Every structure is written in C-alpha cells, then in structure tokens.
Amino acid sequence: MKTIDWTRDELVAYILLFAANSDFKESEEERNLIISKVDLQTFQDIHDEFDRDNDYQGIQKIMTSLEQHNYDKDDIDILMEDIKVLFFSDGDFDITEQNMLKCLNRLFKTL
Template sequence: MNRIDWTRDELVAYILLFAANADFKESEVERKLIISKVDKESFKEIHEEFEDDNDYQSIKKITASLEQHLYTKEDIDLLLEDIKAIFFADGDFDITEQNMLMCLTRLFKKA
C-alpha cells in the first residue's frame, strides 16, 4: 500500500471512526467523543475519507499508518483504551463491538 500521509490525530480519528461504526451505526455521543480527541477539521476530512473506504481498505490504511508513525506498545495500549471508550459511549457494548475490539487488539499487537 502507498504511504498514507495522515498526522497522528488523523490516524486516531480514522481508527475511532472505524470502531464507532463496528455496530453499523455512529451515534452523536461517539462523534463527540472522537472530536474531543482530535480537532474538528481533521475529523471532518477523515470522516469523508472513511465514508469512501470499505473494511479492507480501512484495515490496510490503519496498519500502514500505525507502522509509519512507529506506534509503541504504550501508544497501542492508549489507543485501545480510546477504542473501548468509543464502544461504551452509547451505553451498549454489543457482541459486534466485542468482536471488533478483539480483532483490533490482535491487529494492533502485530503492527
């Protein structure tokens, strides 16, 4: 995959959007939580890009960008905490979100 020219904030926004959409619905509470982690303009730009990508493209972009930004184990752990916050934001941590958390945890540990 070609180099993804995202800032760290853009990467975080994309990953959190990916997590927020795990249950196929993105709530206002989830959006507000993501915007609290990144600036509003980055969120808007990344949201548009995210909407155009399928799951395969999203995963490839995420893994490539994690490698480019040289995420450490500690960085990954903090990112996973943010993802958990997204999953719990709407008050419903359903089976789809649980499975997504498990998959992302495995994926990130390999990156």
C-alpha cells in the same frame, strides 16, 4: 501499500471512526468523543475519507499509518483504551463492538 500522509490525530480519528462504525451505526456520543480527541475539521476530513473506503482499505490504511508513525506497545495500549471508552460512550457495548475490540487488539499486536 503506499505511504499514508496522515498526522497522528488523523490516524486516531480514522481508527475511532472505524471502531464506531463496527455496529453499523455511529452514535452522537461516539461522534462527540472522537471530536473531543481531534479538531472538528480533522474529524470532517477523515470522515469523508472513511466514507469512501471499504473495510479492507480501512484496515490497510490503519496498519500502514501505525507503522509509519512508529506506534509501540504503549501507544497501542493507549489507543485500545480510547477505543474501549468509545464503545461504552453510547451505553451499549454490543457483541459486534466486543468482537471488533478483540479483532483490533489482535491486529495491533502484529505490529
């Protein structure tokens, strides 16, 4: 895949949006948590891009950008903690979110 021209904040916003939508609903609490990590304009811009992408495109963009930003194990650990906080933010850590957490964890270990 070609290079992705995202900042680290845009990458974080995209990953958190990807995770938040794993159960096909994006709660207000999840949105607020993402906005607390990045500014509102970044959130809106990345949300528009996220809405245009399918799952395959999203995963490709995430993995390409993680590599471009040289994410290491410590960065991935922090990212996974942010994802866990996101999943618990609406008080409902359902099986779909649990499976997404496992999948992302496995996927990110391939870096």
